[in-house]
Amino acid sequence: MSSLRILFLGGTGMISTACVRAAVAAGHDVTVFNRGRGDRELPPSVRTARGDVRNADDIRAVLGDDHFDVVADFLSFVPQHVQTVLSAVEGSTGQYIFISSASAYEKPPRTLPVTESTPLRNPFWRYSRDKIDCEDLLVAAHRTRALPVTIVRPSHTYDEAGIPTMGGWTDIARMRAGKPVIIHGDGTSLWTITHSDDFAVAFTALLGNPAAIGDAFTITGTHTPTWNQIYGWLADAAGVAAPELVHVASEAIARFAPDLGPTLLGDKAHSMVFDSSKVTRLAPDFRTTVTFDEGARRILAFYDAHPDRQVVEPALDAAFDALAEYGGRAGASE
Numbered sequence: 434m435s436s437l438r439i440l441f442l443g444g445t446g447m448i449s450t451a452c453v454r455a456a457v458a459a460g461h462d463v464t465v466f467n468r469g470r471g472d473r474e475l476p477p478s479v480r481t482a483r484g485d486v487r488n489a490d491d492i493r494a495v496l497g498d499d500h501f502d503v504v505a506d507f508l509s510f511v512p513q514h515v516q517t518v519l520s521a522v523e524g525s526t527g528q529y530i531f532i533s534s535a536s537a538y539e540k541p542p543r544t545l546p547v548t549e550s551t552p553l554r555n556p557f558w559r560y561s562r563d564k565i566d567c568e569d570l571l572v573a574a575h576r577t578r579a580l581p582v583t584i585v586r587p588s589h590t591y592d593e594a595g596i597p598t599m600g601g602w603t604d605i606a607r608m609r610a611g612k613p614v615i616i617h618g619d620g621t622s623l624w625t626i627t628h629s630d631d632f633a634v635a636f637t638a639l640l641g642n643p644a645a646i647g648d649a650f651t652i653t654g655t656h657t658p659t660w661n662q663i664y665g666w667l668a669d670a671a672g673v674a675a676p677e678l679v680h681v682a683s684e685a686i687a688r689f690a691p692d693l694g695p696t697l698l699g700d701k702a703h704s705m706v707f708d709s710s711k712v713t714r715l716a717p718d719f720r721t722t723v724t725f726d727e728g729a730r731r732i733l734a735f736y737d738a739h740p741d742r743q744v745v746e747p748a749l750d751a752a753f754d755a756l757a758e759y760g761g762r763a764g765a766s767e
Contacts, residue, residue: 437461437641440495440526442486442518443507444479445471448532448590451629452505453479455637466495467508473594487514492521503640505530511563512570519574528581528641533568535588535651535707536561536700546708549586549649558699568649575647583639584649588705591728592629593735594742597663599686599693599701600753602736606745608668613677613757617697620661620680623704627654628723635709638716650712654721657706666726670733679760689759690752 444465484491555561687694
């Protein structure tokens with residue numbers, strides 16, 4: 434493929450940074466537009482532009498009279514965001530890639546594996562419903578005025594800075610302090626977890642690809658450990674030989690810690706296994722190369738090298754104490 438001019442809206446996030454690096458490695462000319470608050474390192478050839486992605490004039494200032502082959506939007510979460518971006522880029526790009534979410538697929542899932550034809554419906558999580566609304570807007574625009582859109586649905590994607598558990602670093606600190614760590618449900622549900630470097634391989638294959646226009650693709654790897662395994666690998670990487678793991682029903686967690694409820698009931702509480710064959714047809718090199726046993730080691734190495742990142746959230750820590758007591762009482766009554 435010849436070199437493409439690509440504009441990333443975002444470009445320094447957990448997923449988008451890996452995609453920027455992969456696009457540069459593929460020989461593309463990359464510009465990143467955001468507010469300049471990210472701290473992930475980008476390749477030196479990447480051009481950066483600063484501004485507010487919620488302001489169409491700021492986006493137009495980046496575009497100028499230029500034509501970008503691809504605009505990859507990692508920063509739109511509600512239809513108004515999408516409308517703002519389209520008002521600036523439509524007609525100035527050959528492909529608009531919208532980053533949606535695999536959490537938009539129906540919950541609970543009726544059948545596994547989930548495919549792109551699985552209905553989009555999530556009554557538990559507003560974030561997911563907003564992504565669905567964005568997709569509806571874009572599908573209508575493709576049908577009515579041939580908007581060259583590609584929709585991408587990642588599931589749980591992480592890098593060395595992304596601890597995938599409910600409590601993040603609070604969970605690691607509790608493990609190391611010998612305090613009980615809460616796992617939702619019985620810990621045996623299957624969870625597809627994908628390293629951002631692997632995700633970027635499939636994403637890069639969609640850039641400027643005519644076969645991707647007007648279509649949607651789930652991008653996840655094939656690594657589907659249980660939550661018990663995920664927490665166990667983190668404990669091993671943290672040097673904790675025998676962590677105290679307490680299993681609590683997701684509904685109870687949602688009562689004790691309401692902020693965790695939507696992401697649990699609307700996503701993580703269910704076994705989520707995906708069929709990635711559709712995107713693999715366009716990205717034959719895409720596969721899982723980083724499983725989470727290795728991912729956990731990378732995460733702990735990163736956090737141990739960055740003590741400033743080791744932030745324990747007091748309110749969440751207290752909620753976990755209450756849940757541990759609740760879980761102990763529930764276990765004793767069984």
